[in-house]
Amino acid sequence: MGIPVDKSQKSRPHIVIIGAGFAGLAAARALAGAPVRVTVVDRRNHHLFQPLLYQVATAALSAPDIAAPIRKLLSGNKNTQVLLAEATRVDVAGRTLHLKDGEAIPYDYLLLAAGAGSSYFGNDHWAEHAPGLKSLDDALEIRRRVLLAYEHAEQEEHVHRRTAWLTFVVVGAGPTGAEMAGALAEIARHTLARDFRSIDPTLARVVLVEGGPRVLSTFDASLSADAQAQLEKLGVEVRLNTFVTDLDGDGVTLGDEHIPAKTVVWAAGVKASPLTATLGAPLDRAGRVKVGPDLSIPDRPEVFALGDLAAAAQADGCLVPGVAQGAIQGGRHAARCILADMTGKPRETFRYSDKGSMATIGRSKAIAEVGAVKISGTLAWLLWLFVHVMALVGFRNRVIVLMEWAWAYVSWQRSARVILTEPAPTPPAP
Amino acid sequence: MGIPVDKSQKSRPHIVIIGAGFAGLAAARALAGAPVRVTVVDRRNHHLFQPLLYQVATAALSAPDIAAPIRKLLSGNKNTQVLLAEATRVDVAGRTLHLKDGEAIPYDYLLLAAGAGSSYFGNDHWAEHAPGLKSLDDALEIRRRVLLAYEHAEQEEHVHRRTAWLTFVVVGAGPTGAEMAGALAEIARHTLARDFRSIDPTLARVVLVEGGPRVLSTFDASLSADAQAQLEKLGVEVRLNTFVTDLDGDGVTLGDEHIPAKTVVWAAGVKASPLTATLGAPLDRAGRVKVGPDLSIPDRPEVFALGDLAAAAQADGCLVPGVAQGAIQGGRHAARCILADMTGKPRETFRYSDKGSMATIGRSKAIAEVGAVKISGTLAWLLWLFVHVMALVGFRNRVIVLMEWAWAYVSWQRSARVILTEPAPTPPAP
Numbered sequence: 123m124g125i126p127v128d129k130s131q132k133s134r135p136h137i138v139i140i141g142a143g144f145a146g147l148a149a150a151r152a153l154a155g156a157p158v159r160v161t162v163v164d165r166r167n168h169h170l171f172q173p174l175l176y177q178v179a180t181a182a183l184s185a186p187d188i189a190a191p192i193r194k195l196l197s198g199n200k201n202t203q204v205l206l207a208e209a210t211r212v213d214v215a216g217r218t219l220h221l222k223d224g225e226a227i228p229y230d231y232l233l234l235a236a237g238a239g240s241s242y243f244g245n246d247h248w249a250e251h252a253p254g255l256k257s258l259d260d261a262l263e264i265r266r267r268v269l270l271a272y273e274h275a276e277q278e279e280h281v282h283r284r285t286a287w288l289t290f291v292v293v294g295a296g297p298t299g300a301e302m303a304g305a306l307a308e309i310a311r312h313t314l315a316r317d318f319r320s321i322d323p324t325l326a327r328v329v330l331v332e333g334g335p336r337v338l339s340t341f342d343a344s345l346s347a348d349a350q351a352q353l354e355k356l357g358v359e360v361r362l363n364t365f366v367t368d369l370d371g372d373g374v375t376l377g378d379e380h381i382p383a384k385t386v387v388w389a390a391g392v393k394a395s396p397l398t399a400t401l402g403a404p405l406d407r408a409g410r411v412k413v414g415p416d417l418s419i420p421d422r423p424e425v426f427a428l429g430d431l432a433a434a435a436q437a438d439g440c441l442v443p444g445v446a447q448g449a450i451q452g453g454r455h456a457a458r459c460i461l462a463d464m465t466g467k468p469r470e471t472f473r474y475s476d477k478g479s480m481a482t483i484g485r486s487k488a489i490a491e492v493g494a495v496k497i498s499g500t501l502a503w504l505l506w507l508f509v510h511v512m513a514l515v516g517f518r519n520r521v522i523v524l525m526e527w528a529w530a531y532v533s534w535q536r537s538a539r540v541i542l543t544e545p546a547p548t549p550p551a552p
Numbered sequence: 553m554g555i556p557v558d559k560s561q562k563s564r565p566h567i568v569i570i571g572a573g574f575a576g577l578a579a580a581r582a583l584a585g586a587p588v589r590v591t592v593v594d595r596r597n598h599h600l601f602q603p604l605l606y607q608v609a610t611a612a613l614s615a616p617d618i619a620a621p622i623r624k625l626l627s628g629n630k631n632t633q634v635l636l637a638e639a640t641r642v643d644v645a646g647r648t649l650h651l652k653d654g655e656a657i658p659y660d661y662l663l664l665a666a667g668a669g670s671s672y673f674g675n676d677h678w679a680e681h682a683p684g685l686k687s688l689d690d691a692l693e694i695r696r697r698v699l700l701a702y703e704h705a706e707q708e709e710h711v712h713r714r715t716a717w718l719t720f721v722v723v724g725a726g727p728t729g730a731e732m733a734g735a736l737a738e739i740a741r742h743t744l745a746r747d748f749r750s751i752d753p754t755l756a757r758v759v760l761v762e763g764g765p766r767v768l769s770t771f772d773a774s775l776s777a778d779a780q781a782q783l784e785k786l787g788v789e790v791r792l793n794t795f796v797t798d799l800d801g802d803g804v805t806l807g808d809e810h811i812p813a814k815t816v817v818w819a820a821g822v823k824a825s826p827l828t829a830t831l832g833a834p835l836d837r838a839g840r841v842k843v844g845p846d847l848s849i850p851d852r853p854e855v856f857a858l859g860d861l862a863a864a865a866q867a868d869g870c871l872v873p874g875v876a877q878g879a880i881q882g883g884r885h886a887a888r889c890i891l892a893d894m895t896g897k898p899r900e901t902f903r904y905s906d907k908g909s910m911a912t913i914g915r916s917k918a919i920a921e922v923g924a925v926k927i928s929g930t931l932a933w934l935l936w937l938f939v940h941v942m943a944l945v946g947f948r949n950r951v952i953v954l955m956e957w958a959w960a961y962v963s964w965q966r967s968a969r970v971i972l973t974e975p976a977p978t979p980p981a982p
Contacts, residue, residue: 168971186614206707
């Protein structure tokens with residue numbers, strides 16, 4: 123077992139990129155054709171269009187609709203090798219990346235772009251009962267739980283237990299939480315409305331719990347209010363200034379209140395990949411690497427931290443937001459720094475260009491903020507739809523995703539209502 | 553926990569259908585609007601378009617493309633209840649179906665249509681190394697193994713082990729085996745051709761092993777020869793009159809010969825659902841129920857066995873073939889028998905109407921036999937494509953599937969090249 127190296131490229135600087143998310147992929151693409159040797163290490167075989175992951179979790183899209191093989195995306199980059207492997211540790215002093223299978227890869231430059239996972243704020247045992255939404259496997263697990271909850275409810279004679287199966291709690295009202303809550307309400311009110319005999323899915327309860335004073339708090343306050351109104355119009359109960367104090371397989375405790383709920387989705391916090399801890403660089407509370415103005419780590423100009431696992435301060439002191447654009451621009455910047463080094467030019471300071479942000483709640487319901495322009499409702503939703511479809515990687519995904527949505531719009535249906543693995547429901551607890 | 557019953561329908565005859573495959577779904581649909589009460593029991597939430605399952609296994613289609621929620625398909629049948637549950641035993645004397653969760657469902661009529669699984673002819677320990685292709689989970693597992701095999705090969709320095717990763721063996725040259733082998737060859741020669749740096753996927757070896765004297769033996773001998781030529785043109789090694797004598801994680805033994813191969817797919821034999829053994833009816837060697845001319849079991853006119861788990865003799869002594877049309881026609885026939893009973897009319901004898909059969913090898917490669925008409929090549933392939941797209945359940949699937957195929961045809965790509973679960977490869981054995 124070994125890492126294959128093209129002999130003709132062996133003398134070139136070796137750039138190792140960990141993670142083929144938005145940041146890693148952008149960096150690899152920016153290095154195409156450059157006189158370097160690139161190795162992209164990822165523990166999954168696919169790049170994931172994460173902004174639409176909740177659509178897989180809520181059965182509107184199939185897993186492959188929002189994913190593309192990394193190998194395929196980079197097959198035109200002749201200087202790039204893709205390695206399906208799990209990185210475990212960076213030896214910064216030895217300039218070597220260690221893999222789970224025992225291999226060690228020496229590097230001249232390292233771009234750490236392994237992303238972030240869910241944070242349960244010290245309550246990791248909650249994870250089992252409230253999965254986060256970070257990977258396709260997560261999304262399929264949440265889809266399975268949501269669809270099975272209705273099947274359990276249909277077979278449950280006891281009203282209290284039936285109510286718990288028909289109660290869905292989403293923790294955290296950032297973009298993922300708000301989108302999940304909206305989609306869960308649409309499933310209950312429309313998609314499943316006529317498919318059951320014993321239960322009325324439209325009576326299902328969707329609760330969105332947020333510790334802060336408003337939903338989608340990175341947006342302007344007026345848009346947060348619009349989004350909350352849109353969520354409530356869909357039937358979502360929005361609970362602000364509320365913290366989860368306990369959580370198990372039977373429900374969620376919010377201070378003095380217990381909500382019996384069999385299905386809980388966690389969208390409350392993220393923590394950086396544990397790889398960041400092996401860099402010996404300063405980290406913030408979420409485990410993110412505090413990077414310098416060029417996105418490299420202190421005293422190690424050959425090591426960059428990018429995307430969700432980096433804490434990059436902008437000129438105004440605010441951090442570059444953990445969104446796709448921040449990651450893409452960061453990845454390109456790191457590539458430019460490397461090329462500058464190689465030609466003896468000085469590195470530039472990274473400047474994040476805010477192209478605006480948007481979040482969707484459901485059909486014809488969204489908010490968008492582009493500079494001073496703030497819009498909500500159908501126009502924002504169409505803008506959201508257009509931007510996300512156009513941004514999807516690869517021609518194929520664009521067309522198929524658009525078709526799926528067009529059909530979903532006409533029919534109120536979700537076409538991916540398929541439960542994979544563990545087909546038969548376990549009997550409800552007595 | 554209990555089985556919900558609409559009170560207004562409680563006095564109607566209760567028809568229990570086990571399995572919502574082609575037979576069960578056709579029966580349920582034929583009973584829509586009849587003065588009966590229908591319960592459809594399935595351990596999965598989806599009806600599966602099994603003829604295209606190999607396309608999911610070979611990453612051309614996503615799982616939801618060929619599946620539709622049973623509940624949705626039958627939501628218009630107001631007399632029908634869908635139950636996600638696993639049947640374990642039929643108490644024929646007590647006219648009761650027992651479920652895994654302990655529930656018992658009394659019936660007036662029982663339609664057993666639970667399908668068949670893979671048979672390893674007494675070598676069940678082979679299953680782990682050579683999965684069959686019966687469910688979406690099977691298909692995703694095979695897809696995972698096929699895609700990971702190339703990833704392993706890319707990282708493998710030892711030529712013998714690399715060869716084993718690049719060797720794919722399909723056991724059984726019926727429609728599923730022939731289609732799998734053709735698709736595996738296309739993946740190697742076209743889809744992956746340019747995506748790797750260390751290996752040349754076009755050198756991958758695909759071996760199709762068949763115990764009988766020809767491939768696709770249910771077709772006319774001239775078409776079998778055509779299909780074999782098409783397979784060989786794609787680079788598939790066809791080994792006829794050859795039996796697997798042993799099989800493990802390292803390869804396949806064919807008598808005196810050992811083929812090192814890490815990826816083996818089993819398409820050699822089927823055995824009926826184990827539920828058939830609880831009927832107390834005569835079974836054939838494959839566990840199929842020997843049914844009477846009306847498809848009911850001996851002395852139990854209220855119990856029908858349908859589809860792949862039934863052995864139904866036609867007038868000429870041949871069995872109704874285990875294809876979708878046989879299952880659909882059987883399901884409808886059982887429904888007609890029940891309605892005849894209720895109106896005091898005699899039951900008719902089931903007559904299978906052969907609408908022809910076809911099998912595909914790959915792009916522009918297929919064979920079709922409709923009565924005396926035998927065609928092969930592009931025309932047969934277009935016919936196959938048309939028939940299968942049109943037959944897919946539900947409008948949505950038709951359009952999306954056609955789009956996927958159109959795109960695959962133009963690009964030689966397979967859009968579902970996504971490995972789900974167990975992302976990082978285990979290191980090759982030393």
